[in-house]
Amino acid sequence: MVASFLSLSFILFISIALAILGLLLVRHYVDHQTLNSHHDVAGYLLSIVGTLYAVVLGLIVVGSLNTFDKARITVASEANALHNIFHLAQGLPSPTGEQLRSDCVIYAKTMIDDEWKSMEYGKSSQQAHAIIAAIWKMVIHFQPHNQDETDLHSSILAELNVLANNRHLRLTAAEPAYDWIIWSILIFGGVVLVVFTYFFGVEKLAVQILMTVLVTIALALNLFIVALFGYPYSGDVKVAPTPFEEDLYRFHQELKESNSENPAAKSPEVVKP
Template structure:
């Protein structure tokens, strides 16, 4: 939803947070001037109960969403590591098949290079590389067609097939749609909830308008930063905070060294 305006880039995100805080403070000043502090004070008692209810509900909701987004990011990191481990295992186990070793390692290198150099950039746009998927399919077919003859080969071949399955599973987990951003419906609920929570604070005032603005700014800043965390962690493969492709670069270097 927000990737199109690059809010997941730190400079843009920080500017957006600062703008939102400033806009709320300006609006608060307008509300105070339009309604008057005496009228606002009359709503303190009833407004306090509503704010407590709304604020508690939104705090719990926002906290759960932030935790879920951080969990998604950590899960994506683990998936990438497991995918790279499976690729490295295939590269290593193929040494038991001297006649096919070069072909397997070449496919491993090609897949790692395509993922690191091309697919990572495509995933920023919510896309995947058809070439990477085709290369992995060729690798799977090649491993499946291996003819184990020696006892070592016969014991290694099932492990190779198992690693191919693991490689496919982790690739599917990495490229699933949920890794490409937070659902629009979730953003609507979060943003509307933030607007309602902040709006409720407009019905309160203090003798010192300056102190009130400072408190209002801190509340708005806290909510805005929490929403920004959801944005950053909710899209593990885009923005300035994203899962690294270094495991695949390492595989590419290893495959190049031993080809």
């Protein structure tokens, strides 16, 4: 959060400084009477341009916030599916059940230690690809021997499908949502709005500076929100792998309880792919 605060402070400082500098240059080279004569026209144009820009910026801000919320829900759904697979695997015969539970532990650990770091750069983890492929292969090739195993197999396949779909959505959301063209349009539109405030014949310069600064701050804050929440897996404000951390903790606790109830049983060996 400290880095975000410093970034915001720097952006506001630069934006305000440039806005004031531009206003002072206009007031220096254009007299008050000339500005006052264009007051009405500038007002109409500003209302049109401002409305169009407000609609576009508003949609993008709302879209960024929705993207962040959906990313949190996606991670929670993926982790919940993993937890369900871990539980369902208890009913499978040995060694398939133990290996599947072991792979669930590896998957959760890989999310926390590897893939979350990769997603900060819009990439995925090769280790995660390997473990999810191993899980799919194991489940698909499992041959049920009775009705109970058939029901368990169907349930595990359904949960695995949920996990894979949410993982795909998560990796898609980790990719850059707005390219340089979108950012160029947003920044250019903000500059145009600030420049329009220069062409009003306000008698007191201090009052016009204050109005220009307030407009600049409002625009900069909205753009900062887009940058902050439009990339849900990078930056200071990002979706954390908390659901997978909770999964991993529960997995270890349940394995300990299982071993204490059945001392002869061994906890599934965690084998890295």
